[in-house]
Amino acid sequence: xxxxxxxxxxxxxxxxxxxxxxxxxxLSLPTIQRMELSRGHVRGVVDSLVKVVAALDAAGVELIxxxxxxxxxxxxxxxxxxxxx
Numbered sequence: 001x002x003x004x005x006x007x008x009x010x011x012x013x014x015x016x017x018x019x020x021x022x023x024x025x026x027l028s029l030p031t032i033q034r035m036e037l038s039r040g041h042v043r044g045v046v047d048s049l050v051k052v053v054a055a056l057d058a059a060g061v062e063l064i065x066x067x068x069x070x071x072x073x074x075x076x077x078x079x080x081x082x083x084x085x
Contacts, residue, residue: 002053002063004038010061025055 011021022032027048035042035052042049053063064070 001041001065002049003041004036006063007032007036007042007052007056010056010063013061014056014059016059021052021055024059025051027051 007021011017016024018032018036019029022029025032025048031044031048032052035044035048038044042052056063062070
């Protein structure tokens with residue numbers, strides 16, 4: 001599952017705006033805006049979530065789940081867990 005913070009961070013890493021992500025995912029701009037306004041995990045139609053994740057993956061973004069090791073060798077950022085902070 002992707003969080004709204006991950007979506008915003010992924011866009012920032014790619015240097016794209018919401019409109020560009022919407023085009024990449026084949027979704028409407030209001031859909032992306034609603035997804036990013038979600039608190040915590042993105043709420044929405046599963047098909048739309050899959051399209052966003054696929055678009056970010058195709059653009060070179062690896063989404064890392066909580067407590068999951070990154071399999072890639074590229075640069076990245078990750079939030080510390082609340083226990084580590």
